[in-house]
Amino acid sequence: MEPSLLYAIKQVELAVRSHLDDILKGSGVTAVQYTALTVLHRRDGLTSAQLARNSFVKTQSMADIVTALEKARLISRRRDPADVRRILISLTDHGRDLIAQYDDPVRKLEARMTDGLTATQIRDLRHSLNHCRATLSDHPPH
Amino acid sequence: MEPSLLYAIKQVELAVRSHLDDILKGSGVTAVQYTALTVLHRRDGLTSAQLARNSFVKTQSMADIVTALEKARLISRRRDPADVRRILISLTDHGRDLIAQYDDPVRKLEARMTDGLTATQIRDLRHSLNHCRATLSDHPPH
DNA sequence: GGATAATCATCAGGTTTCCTGTTGTTGATA
DNA sequence: TATCAACAACAGGAAACCTGATGATTATCC
Numbered sequence: 001m002e003p004s005l006l007y008a009i010k011q012v013e014l015a016v017r018s019h020l021d022d023i024l025k026g027s028g029v030t031a032v033q034y035t036a037l038t039v040l041h042r043r044d045g046l047t048s049a050q051l052a053r054n055s056f057v058k059t060q061s062m063a064d065i066v067t068a069l070e071k072a073r074l075i076s077r078r079r080d081p082a083d084v085r086r087i088l089i090s091l092t093d094h095g096r097d098l099i100a101q102y103d104d105p106v107r108k109l110e111a112r113m114t115d116g117l118t119a120t121q122i123r124d125l126r127h128s129l130n131h132c133r134a135t136l137s138d139h140p141p142h
Numbered sequence: 143m144e145p146s147l148l149y150a151i152k153q154v155e156l157a158v159r160s161h162l163d164d165i166l167k168g169s170g171v172t173a174v175q176y177t178a179l180t181v182l183h184r185r186d187g188l189t190s191a192q193l194a195r196n197s198f199v200k201t202q203s204m205a206d207i208v209t210a211l212e213k214a215r216l217i218s219r220r221r222d223p224a225d226v227r228r229i230l231i232s233l234t235d236h237g238r239d240l241i242a243q244y245d246d247p248v249r250k251l252e253a254r255m256t257d258g259l260t261a262t263q264i265r266d267l268r269h270s271l272n273h274c275r276a277t278l279s280d281h282p283p284h
Numbered sequence: 285g286g287a288t289a290a291t292c293a294t295c296a297g298g299t300t301t302c303c304t305g306t307t308g309t310t311g312a313t314a
Numbered sequence: 315t316a317t318c319a320a321c322a323a324c325a326g327g328a329a330a331c332c333t334g335a336t337g338a339t340t341a342t343c344c
Contacts, residue, residue, distance in 0.1 A: 004248070004249075004252055005252050005255070005256065005264070005267065005268055005271070006158055006162070006248065006251065006252050006255075007177070007180065008268055008271040008272060008275065009151065009154055009155050009158060009271060010155055010158070010159075010177060011271075011275045012151055012271050012274045012275050012278070013151050013152055013155035014197055014198040014199075015198055015274075015275055015278035015279060016148055016151060016152070016278065017152075017198070018198040018278075019278060020148070021303095030328095030329065030330085032329080032330070033329095035149070035152060038149065047292075047293090048292085048293075049291075049292060049293080055156055056156045056157055056159070056160035057156075057160075057330085057331070057332090058331075058332070058333090059291095059292075059293075059294090060293095060294085060295095060331085060332075060333085061330060061331050061332070062330095063293080063294075064329070064330060064331080065329090065330075068329085083291095083292085083339080083340070084292095084338085084339060084340090085291065085292045085293070085338070085339050085340070086291090086292065086293090086339095087292085087293070106146070106148065107146075109148065110146055110147050110148050112277065112278070112281060113147070113148075113274045113277055113278055114147065114274065114277075115277055116273060116277065117270060117273060117274075121266070121270055122147070122270075124263070124266055124267075124270070125147065125266075125267065125270040125271075126147055126150055128259060128263055128264075128266070128267040129147070129150040129151060129153075129154050129267075130150060131258060131259060132154045132157075132255045132256065133150065133153045133154045133157055135254065135255055135256075135257055135258065136154070136157035136158065136160075136161060136254070136255055137157060139254060141160055141161045141163070141164035141165075163332095172299095172300065172301090174300080174301070175300090189321075189322090190321085190322075191320075191321060191322080199301085199302065199303095200302075200303070200304090201320095201321075201322075201323095202302080202303075202304085202305095202322095202323085202324095203301060203302045203303070205322080205323075206300070206301060206302080207300090207301075210300080225310080225311070225320095225321090226309085226310065226311085227309070227310050227311070227320070227321045227322070228310095228320090228321065228322090229321085229322070
Protein backbone atom coordinates (compact mmCIF):
# COMPACT_ATOMS: atom_id res chain seq x y z
CA MET A 1 0.00 0.00 0.00
CA GLU A 2 1.56 3.19 -1.20
CA PRO A 3 1.80 6.06 1.26
CA SER A 4 0.25 9.22 -0.07
CA LEU A 5 2.11 12.29 -1.21
CA LEU A 6 0.32 14.27 1.48
CA TYR A 7 1.83 11.96 4.05
CA ALA A 8 5.30 12.17 2.50
CA ILE A 9 5.19 15.97 2.69
CA LYS A 10 4.06 15.86 6.30
CA GLN A 11 6.85 13.45 7.15
CA VAL A 12 9.54 15.64 5.63
CA GLU A 13 8.13 18.74 7.29
CA LEU A 14 8.06 16.96 10.66
CA ALA A 15 11.67 15.93 10.23
CA VAL A 16 12.70 19.43 9.20
CA ARG A 17 10.91 21.00 12.14
CA SER A 18 12.58 18.57 14.50
CA HIS A 19 16.03 19.51 13.21
CA LEU A 20 15.11 23.20 13.13
CA ASP A 21 13.95 23.08 16.76
CA ASP A 22 17.31 21.62 17.64
CA ILE A 23 19.23 24.31 15.73
CA LEU A 24 17.16 27.07 17.32
CA LYS A 25 17.47 25.70 20.85
CA GLY A 26 19.00 28.54 22.79
CA SER A 27 17.96 31.19 20.25
CA GLY A 28 14.90 32.21 22.26
CA VAL A 29 12.58 31.75 19.28
CA THR A 30 10.54 28.76 18.11
CA ALA A 31 10.64 27.31 14.61
CA VAL A 32 7.33 29.00 13.81
CA GLN A 33 8.58 32.36 15.06
CA TYR A 34 11.83 31.97 13.12
CA THR A 35 9.89 31.24 9.95
CA ALA A 36 7.84 34.40 10.41
CA LEU A 37 11.09 36.34 10.79
CA THR A 38 12.46 34.92 7.54
CA VAL A 39 9.28 35.93 5.72
CA LEU A 40 9.67 39.49 7.03
CA HIS A 41 13.31 39.41 6.05
CA ARG A 42 12.30 38.84 2.46
CA ARG A 43 9.28 41.15 2.46
CA ASP A 44 9.53 43.94 4.97
CA GLY A 45 6.50 45.96 6.03
CA LEU A 46 3.86 43.23 5.98
CA THR A 47 0.85 43.36 8.27
CA SER A 48 -0.08 40.66 10.76
CA ALA A 49 -3.06 39.76 8.57
CA GLN A 50 -0.83 39.33 5.52
CA LEU A 51 1.53 37.13 7.49
CA ALA A 52 -1.44 35.04 8.61
CA ARG A 53 -2.66 34.51 5.06
CA ASN A 54 0.85 33.58 4.04
CA SER A 55 0.83 30.83 6.66
CA PHE A 56 -2.76 29.66 6.19
CA VAL A 57 -3.75 30.57 9.75
CA LYS A 58 -6.28 32.99 11.27
CA THR A 59 -5.19 36.50 12.17
CA GLN A 60 -5.76 35.68 15.84
CA SER A 61 -3.22 32.87 15.64
CA MET A 62 -0.62 35.06 13.97
CA ALA A 63 -1.20 37.68 16.67
CA ASP A 64 0.25 35.26 19.24
CA ILE A 65 3.43 34.93 17.21
CA VAL A 66 3.74 38.64 16.43
CA THR A 67 3.20 39.52 20.09
CA ALA A 68 5.99 37.15 21.14
CA LEU A 69 8.37 38.54 18.52
CA GLU A 70 7.62 42.13 19.50
CA LYS A 71 8.14 41.36 23.18
CA ALA A 72 11.54 39.89 22.25
CA ARG A 73 12.40 43.13 20.38
CA LEU A 74 12.90 41.20 17.14
CA ILE A 75 10.28 43.17 15.21
CA SER A 76 8.84 46.68 15.38
CA ARG A 77 5.38 47.89 14.38
CA ARG A 78 4.13 51.20 12.99
CA ARG A 79 0.82 52.53 11.65
CA ASP A 80 0.43 52.61 7.89
CA PRO A 81 -0.15 56.31 7.05
CA ALA A 82 -2.06 55.28 3.91
CA ASP A 83 -4.47 53.02 5.84
CA VAL A 84 -4.82 53.71 9.51
CA ARG A 85 -6.28 50.24 10.16
CA ARG A 86 -3.01 48.58 9.21
CA ILE A 87 0.06 48.14 11.38
CA LEU A 88 3.19 47.40 9.36
CA ILE A 89 5.82 45.07 10.76
CA SER A 90 9.58 45.33 10.25
CA LEU A 91 12.59 43.47 11.57
CA THR A 92 14.68 45.31 14.13
CA ASP A 93 18.47 45.22 13.99
CA HIS A 94 18.24 42.57 16.67
CA GLY A 95 15.92 40.56 14.43
CA ARG A 96 18.27 40.86 11.46
CA ASP A 97 21.15 39.76 13.68
CA LEU A 98 19.25 36.65 14.66
CA ILE A 99 18.51 35.79 11.04
CA ALA A 100 22.17 36.28 10.17
CA GLN A 101 23.29 34.16 13.11
CA TYR A 102 21.23 31.13 12.08
CA ASP A 103 21.48 31.50 8.32
CA ASP A 104 24.46 29.21 8.04
CA PRO A 105 23.22 26.26 10.14
CA VAL A 106 19.84 26.42 8.39
CA ARG A 107 21.52 26.36 4.98
CA LYS A 108 23.59 23.40 6.13
CA LEU A 109 20.41 21.60 7.18
CA GLU A 110 18.96 22.06 3.72
CA ALA A 111 22.22 20.88 2.15
CA ARG A 112 22.20 17.79 4.34
CA MET A 113 18.58 17.08 3.42
CA THR A 114 19.26 17.19 -0.31
CA ASP A 115 22.58 15.38 -0.11
CA GLY A 116 22.49 12.64 -2.73
CA LEU A 117 20.10 14.46 -5.06
CA THR A 118 21.36 16.00 -8.29
CA ALA A 119 21.04 19.71 -9.00
CA THR A 120 18.34 18.86 -11.52
CA GLN A 121 16.42 16.81 -9.00
CA ILE A 122 16.61 19.63 -6.48
CA ARG A 123 15.40 22.14 -9.06
CA ASP A 124 12.50 19.86 -10.02
CA LEU A 125 11.63 19.31 -6.37
CA ARG A 126 11.47 23.04 -5.77
CA HIS A 127 9.39 23.49 -8.91
CA SER A 128 6.90 20.78 -7.98
CA LEU A 129 6.54 22.06 -4.42
CA ASN A 130 5.89 25.57 -5.68
CA HIS A 131 3.33 24.15 -8.07
CA CYS A 132 1.52 22.30 -5.28
CA ARG A 133 1.57 25.39 -3.11
CA ALA A 134 0.14 27.56 -5.87
CA THR A 135 -2.54 25.03 -6.77
CA LEU A 136 -3.73 24.74 -3.18
CA SER A 137 -3.73 28.52 -2.81
CA ASP A 138 -5.89 28.87 -5.90
CA HIS A 139 -8.49 26.56 -4.42
CA PRO A 140 -8.68 27.72 -0.81
CA PRO A 141 -10.61 25.67 1.73
CA HIS A 142 -13.04 28.54 2.33
CA MET B 143 16.38 36.17 -3.18
CA GLU B 144 15.42 32.55 -3.57
CA PRO B 145 13.17 31.06 -0.92
CA SER B 146 14.67 27.93 0.57
CA LEU B 147 13.49 24.40 -0.01
CA LEU B 148 12.80 24.11 3.71
CA TYR B 149 10.42 27.03 3.39
CA ALA B 150 8.76 25.57 0.30
CA ILE B 151 8.08 22.32 2.14
CA LYS B 152 6.65 24.17 5.11
CA GLN B 153 4.41 26.21 2.84
CA VAL B 154 2.97 23.15 1.10
CA GLU B 155 2.47 21.38 4.41
CA LEU B 156 0.69 24.43 5.84
CA ALA B 157 -1.59 24.56 2.82
CA VAL B 158 -2.31 20.83 3.02
CA ARG B 159 -3.08 21.02 6.72
CA SER B 160 -5.43 23.91 6.11
CA HIS B 161 -7.38 21.96 3.49
CA LEU B 162 -7.27 18.82 5.62
CA ASP B 163 -8.66 20.69 8.63
CA ASP B 164 -11.50 21.82 6.43
CA ILE B 165 -12.20 18.31 5.15
CA LEU B 166 -12.12 16.89 8.68
CA LYS B 167 -14.34 19.60 10.14
CA GLY B 168 -17.22 17.68 11.63
CA SER B 169 -15.29 14.41 11.82
CA GLY B 170 -14.42 14.88 15.48
CA VAL B 171 -10.71 14.38 14.87
CA THR B 172 -7.91 16.83 14.13
CA ALA B 173 -5.51 16.57 11.19
CA VAL B 174 -2.80 15.26 13.52
CA GLN B 175 -5.12 12.63 14.98
CA TYR B 176 -6.28 11.60 11.50
CA THR B 177 -2.68 11.19 10.39
CA ALA B 178 -1.97 8.91 13.34
CA LEU B 179 -5.01 6.84 12.36
CA THR B 180 -3.73 6.46 8.79
CA VAL B 181 -0.36 5.29 10.10
CA LEU B 182 -2.11 2.65 12.22
CA HIS B 183 -4.23 1.69 9.24
CA ARG B 184 -1.09 0.80 7.34
CA ARG B 185 0.80 -0.74 10.25
CA ASP B 186 -1.47 -2.17 12.91
CA GLY B 187 -0.21 -3.00 16.38
CA LEU B 188 2.30 -0.18 16.84
CA THR B 189 3.12 1.18 20.27
CA SER B 190 2.73 4.80 21.28
CA ALA B 191 6.52 5.14 21.38
CA GLN B 192 6.82 3.83 17.84
CA LEU B 193 4.17 6.26 16.65
CA ALA B 194 6.07 9.06 18.37
CA ARG B 195 9.33 8.22 16.62
CA ASN B 196 7.47 8.03 13.34
CA SER B 197 6.27 11.60 13.86
CA PHE B 198 9.48 13.02 15.30
CA VAL B 199 7.83 13.93 18.61
CA LYS B 200 8.39 12.85 22.20
CA THR B 201 6.41 9.94 23.61
CA GLN B 202 4.67 12.34 25.99
CA SER B 203 3.32 14.30 23.02
CA MET B 204 2.04 11.22 21.26
CA ALA B 205 0.36 10.14 24.50
CA ASP B 206 -1.97 13.15 24.22
CA ILE B 207 -3.02 12.12 20.72
CA VAL B 208 -3.43 8.45 21.61
CA THR B 209 -5.48 9.36 24.67
CA ALA B 210 -7.82 11.47 22.56
CA LEU B 211 -8.23 8.70 19.97
CA GLU B 212 -8.90 6.09 22.63
CA LYS B 213 -11.48 8.30 24.33
CA ALA B 214 -13.21 8.64 20.94
CA ARG B 215 -13.22 4.82 20.62
CA LEU B 216 -11.24 5.03 17.37
CA ILE B 217 -8.38 2.87 18.66
CA SER B 218 -7.99 0.09 21.21
CA ARG B 219 -4.97 -0.89 23.26
CA ARG B 220 -3.73 -4.21 24.59
CA ARG B 221 -0.61 -5.45 26.38
CA ASP B 222 2.03 -7.10 24.24
CA PRO B 223 2.31 -10.66 25.62
CA ALA B 224 5.92 -10.82 24.40
CA ASP B 225 6.94 -7.63 26.21
CA VAL B 226 4.76 -6.55 29.08
CA ARG B 227 6.07 -3.00 28.96
CA ARG B 228 4.50 -2.43 25.57
CA ILE B 229 0.92 -1.55 24.80
CA LEU B 230 -0.05 -2.28 21.21
CA ILE B 231 -2.52 -0.04 19.44
CA SER B 232 -5.09 -1.09 16.86
CA LEU B 233 -7.87 0.63 14.99
CA THR B 234 -11.39 -0.22 16.10
CA ASP B 235 -14.15 -0.82 13.56
CA HIS B 236 -15.20 2.73 14.28
CA GLY B 237 -11.69 3.92 13.44
CA ARG B 238 -11.64 1.97 10.18
CA ASP B 239 -15.03 3.43 9.29
CA LEU B 240 -13.67 6.94 9.78
CA ILE B 241 -10.67 6.23 7.58
CA ALA B 242 -12.97 4.81 4.89
CA GLN B 243 -15.29 7.78 5.13
CA TYR B 244 -12.57 10.35 4.49
CA ASP B 245 -10.43 8.34 2.09
CA ASP B 246 -12.11 9.73 -0.98
CA PRO B 247 -12.00 13.46 -0.12
CA VAL B 248 -8.37 13.13 0.98
CA ARG B 249 -7.45 11.40 -2.28
CA LYS B 250 -9.24 14.18 -4.15
CA LEU B 251 -7.21 16.76 -2.24
CA GLU B 252 -4.00 15.06 -3.32
CA ALA B 253 -5.24 14.88 -6.90
CA ARG B 254 -6.08 18.59 -6.84
CA MET B 255 -2.66 19.42 -5.42
CA THR B 256 -0.83 17.59 -8.20
CA ASP B 257 -3.15 18.71 -10.96
CA GLY B 258 -0.93 20.00 -13.76
CA LEU B 259 2.02 17.77 -12.93
CA THR B 260 2.86 14.78 -15.12
CA ALA B 261 2.92 11.24 -13.76
CA THR B 262 6.71 11.35 -14.03
CA GLN B 263 6.92 14.59 -12.09
CA ILE B 264 4.68 13.17 -9.36
CA ARG B 265 6.81 10.02 -9.17
CA ASP B 266 9.99 12.10 -8.94
CA LEU B 267 8.43 14.33 -6.29
CA ARG B 268 7.54 11.31 -4.19
CA HIS B 269 11.02 9.90 -4.67
CA SER B 270 12.77 13.13 -3.68
CA LEU B 271 10.55 13.61 -0.63
CA ASN B 272 11.26 10.07 0.52
CA HIS B 273 14.95 10.71 -0.01
CA CYS B 274 14.85 13.88 2.11
CA ARG B 275 12.92 12.07 4.82
CA ALA B 276 15.38 9.21 4.91
CA THR B 277 18.41 11.51 4.93
CA LEU B 278 17.07 13.53 7.84
CA SER B 279 16.19 10.36 9.73
CA ASP B 280 19.73 9.06 9.28
CA HIS B 281 21.14 12.19 10.87
CA PRO B 282 18.80 12.76 13.80
CA PRO B 283 19.00 16.00 15.78
CA HIS B 284 19.93 14.12 18.95
C1' DG C 285 -23.65 60.98 -0.85
C1' DG C 286 -24.90 57.45 1.93
C1' DA C 287 -25.81 52.69 3.11
C1' DT C 288 -23.65 48.38 3.05
C1' DA C 289 -19.92 45.32 3.04
C1' DA C 290 -15.14 44.09 3.71
C1' DT C 291 -10.79 44.50 6.26
C1' DC C 292 -7.78 45.12 10.22
C1' DA C 293 -6.64 44.75 14.89
C1' DT C 294 -7.88 43.19 19.32
C1' DC C 295 -10.19 40.99 23.48
C1' DA C 296 -11.89 36.80 25.69
C1' DG C 297 -11.84 32.06 26.32
C1' DG C 298 -10.70 27.43 25.12
C1' DT C 299 -8.40 23.12 22.96
C1' DT C 300 -4.68 20.65 20.96
C1' DT C 301 -0.12 19.65 20.60
C1' DC C 302 4.15 20.02 21.90
C1' DC C 303 7.83 20.36 25.78
C1' DT C 304 10.80 19.25 30.40
C1' DG C 305 11.23 16.53 34.28
C1' DT C 306 10.24 12.55 37.07
C1' DT C 307 8.97 7.75 38.42
C1' DG C 308 8.15 2.73 38.31
C1' DT C 309 8.33 -1.36 35.70
C1' DT C 310 10.37 -4.53 32.65
C1' DG C 311 13.66 -6.30 29.29
C1' DA C 312 18.45 -6.41 27.48
C1' DT C 313 23.29 -6.44 28.25
C1' DA C 314 27.83 -6.82 30.21
C1' DT D 315 23.82 -10.14 39.14
C1' DA D 316 24.26 -5.38 38.31
C1' DT D 317 23.62 -1.92 35.16
C1' DC D 318 21.54 0.20 31.47
C1' DA D 319 17.85 1.10 28.09
C1' DA D 320 13.04 1.28 26.84
C1' DC D 321 8.14 1.91 27.79
C1' DA D 322 4.35 4.04 29.92
C1' DA D 323 2.54 7.39 32.82
C1' DC D 324 2.03 11.61 35.90
C1' DA D 325 2.63 16.62 36.66
C1' DG D 326 3.01 21.07 34.98
C1' DG D 327 3.60 24.50 31.52
C1' DA D 328 4.21 26.97 26.96
C1' DA D 329 3.18 27.65 22.12
C1' DA D 330 0.11 27.77 18.52
C1' DC D 331 -3.99 27.08 16.85
C1' DC D 332 -9.31 27.82 17.07
C1' DT D 333 -14.37 30.28 17.56
C1' DG D 334 -16.84 34.25 18.52
C1' DA D 335 -17.38 39.11 19.21
C1' DT D 336 -16.27 44.22 18.92
C1' DG D 337 -14.86 48.76 17.21
C1' DA D 338 -12.56 51.43 13.79
C1' DT D 339 -11.54 52.36 9.11
C1' DT D 340 -11.67 51.71 4.16
C1' DA D 341 -13.91 50.10 -0.10
C1' DT D 342 -17.95 49.28 -2.84
C1' DC D 343 -22.34 49.74 -4.73
C1' DC D 344 -26.79 51.95 -5.50
